[in-house]
Amino acid sequence: MRTAIYGAGSLGTVMGAYLTREGVPVDLINRNHAHVDALNRSGAHITGTVDITVPVNALLPEDMTGKYDIIFLMTKQLNNHETVAFLKNYLAEDGVIVTMQNGIPEDSIAEIIGPEHTIGVTVEWGATMTTPGSSRLTSDPESLSFHMGSMPGIPDNKLEQVKAVLEKMCPVVIENNLPGARWSKLLINATFSGLGTVMGGTFGDVAKDPEARNLAASCMKEVIDVGRAAGITFAPVQGKDLVSLFYWSNPFKKMLAKLIMPIAMKKHAAIEPSMLQDLKKHKPCEIDAINGVVCEKGSLEGIPTPLNDRIVKIIHEIQEGKRKPSRENLKELEMCPNL
Structure with a gap:
């Protein structure tokens, strides 16, 4: 073979x-x-x-x-x-x-x-x-x-x-359930790779930073809302039901999602987003195949994705040399509605 x-x-x-x-x-x-x-x-x-x-x-x-x-x-x-x-x-x-x-x-x-x-x-x-x-x-x-x-x-x-x-x-x-497995991975990548690239950090940097963690909880909700509207049943990842852990519908559940995040990401905290690795090498990254997919599917299903839309915009601007990966970029994301 x-x-x-x-x-x-x-x-x-x-x-x-x-x-x-x-x-x-x-x-x-x-x-x-x-x-x-x-x-x-x-x-x-x-x-x-x-x-x-x-x-x-x-x-x-x-x-x-x-x-x-x-x-x-x-x-x-x-x-x-x-x-x-x-x-x-x-x-x-x-x-x-x-x-x-x-x-x-x-x-x-x-x-x-x-x-x-x-x-x-x-x-x-x-x-x-x-x-x-x-x-x-x-x-x-x-x-x-x-x-x-x-x-x-x-x-x-x-x-x-x-x-x-x-x-x-x-x-x-x-x-x-291959679509469910793909969407569960997309949920992780859109959140931790997307935000990690925006701020120039690792998955762990996103999980431990209070502002980034708040944005991460909102990003996850957007991805889950879009996936569900598209008929996706999210598959467990390494035995963990990500929807049960991180989906929220009120401030208390959102607080719990944020508290769980650093623990859930502990074994993968050192991962540097592949998109960030590409941008550091001045190579095009996969933003349109990650957060961009969420935006595209959200548009088709009539689900607003303002946070993912802005993540895509910021990373395109980084790729075009108009800005750099930085925690300062989080301020623009924090202006999104419904955070």
């Missing part, structure tokens, strides 16, 4: 190291020449909450050959149409692309390769690229997990095959 991680950056380098260490032959594919050279020369060095170095096999996209049974897709969604069309040429007849991207990417990928070749996975941990060949795991090693679901037409044995590979790294939950 041939396996690849396409877009082996911060998360993919960690995953590739874990899988390789456990005996899974996997190609780590990335466009960054320096990163690929360092991986092949010195191995994948994973720091942070662990410290391991694992010899790996890394490739540039132009060096790919043959067909793969499983391609784990870990690039940003920004160029999905071109990327997936390219990967289709390297997919075995019964192969699958397992999208591990943020947002809700499965439908657009299935339009290109077919639902029978599309599996979705939410990644319940974080990492940050440090130097070429090195990535810092920012989640507690005991709190790593994947949630996986498939599109129609995926045989059970293929789903189990992918599950068996991922379980070499950490526990895998099979989701019969």
Whole structure:
């Protein structure tokens, strides 16, 4: 069985190291020449909450050959149409692309390769690229997990095959409710990645800052209101019912949500938002595939999303060089109605 991680950056380098260490032959594919050279020369060095170095096999996209049974897709969604069309040429007849991207990417990928070749996975941990060949795991090693679901037409044995590979790294939950799992991850990313990027901080910075925490509670409510209007039943994340924990309809319940937040985020407090990582490198970020999805769906369902609208606006302005990530940006968000 041939396996690849396409877009082996911060998360993919960690995953590739874990899988390789456990005996899974996997190609780590990335466009960054320096990163690929360092991986092949010195191995994948994973720091942070662990410290391991694992010899790996890394490739540039132009060096790919043959067909793969499983391609784990870990690039940003920004160029999905071109990327997936390219990967289709390297997919075995019964192969699958397992999208591990943020947002809700499965439908657009299935339009290109077919639902029978599309599996979705939410990644319940974080990492940050440090130097070429090195990535810092920012989640507690005991709190790593994947949630996986498939599109129609995926045989059970293929789903189990992918599950068996991922379980070499950490526990895998099979989701019969893939949209619910996606929206639960979107709830976390829109809130903690969105606000973390706005203020230039980690998930933990959002959870411990009183003003940011108040905004986070309101952001979560917007996402849940939009998801429910769209017919979504939010799936538990690592055994936690996020709606029960964080949804509020009165000031007392909102206060409880804010009190719970630092505890709930403790094991993932060091995660630096991937959008913030991109902006620091002067690269486009995925704001339109994260908070932007909430705004788009809210508009379709007639649910106002003033806070997510402003988060999108601020992050676009950061990307355009009109402002910087800063706690000062929270003041503009605090002017939103119904906070």
